[in-house]
Amino acid sequence: MIDIALSIEEPWPALDWDELATRSARAAIQLTPHGELLTVAAAIEISMRLTTDDEVQTLNRQYRGKDKPTNVLSFPMVEPDLLETVTGNSDDGEVLLGDIVLAHGVCATEAAARGIDLQTHATHLIVHGTLHLLGYDHIDEREADAMEAIETGALGQLGIADPYLIDED
Numbered sequence: 001m002i003d004i005a006l007s008i009e010e011p012w013p014a015l016d017w018d019e020l021a022t023r024s025a026r027a028a029i030q031l032t033p034h035g036e037l038l039t040v041a042a043a044i045e046i047s048m049r050l051t052t053d054d055e056v057q058t059l060n061r062q063y064r065g066k067d068k069p070t071n072v073l074s075f076p077m078v079e080p081d082l083l084e085t086v087t088g089n090s091d092d093g094e095v096l097l098g099d100i101v102l103a104h105g106v107c108a109t110e111a112a113a114r115g116i117d118l119q120t121h122a123t124h125l126i127v128h129g130t131l132h133l134l135g136y137d138h139i140d141e142r143e144a145d146a147m148e149a150i151e152t153g154a155l156g157q158l159g160i161a162d163p164y165l166i167d168e169d
Contacts, residue, residue, distance in 0.1 A: 080135030
């Protein structure tokens with residue numbers, strides 16, 4: 001079972017972010033070899049924070065050495081190859097998969113530049129962030145292609161067009 005612990009700060013608009021975050025994370029997980037996380041008895045928790053550019057810039061500087069805001073940060077708490085062991089041996093039936101943090105200003109600016117709404121772009125970034133929590137990355141081209149394929153598949157299931165095609169136009 002996936003449980004999203006969500007906190008929302010201004011200036012994020014009032015929307016059903018809980019439902020959006022849950023659907024986005026589930027769609028991403030379902031298309032990976034970790035799809036069984038959706039049905040295990042343990043509660044698989046993702047902590048998600050929708051916040052300001054300033055807060056994300058602070059986190060980006062502190063944890064990545066980059067003194068600027070970015071659209072999404074992900075902080076995995078479990079090594080992907082240990083997920084099966086951890087979920088089966090959880091003392092309290094809960095496993096914190098990790099944290100995802102989105103910066104409002106960066107996300108809103110990117111969405112406007114792409115001609116899409118904030119909710120659609122946030123969905124993409126939550127899918128992207130969830131994949132990072134599962135160990136996916138885009139450091140080299142092969143990993144980036146694999147991650148992008150899962151992202152586009154998950155977004156397609158959610159009724160969202162391939163964002164990488166939009167970027168190329």
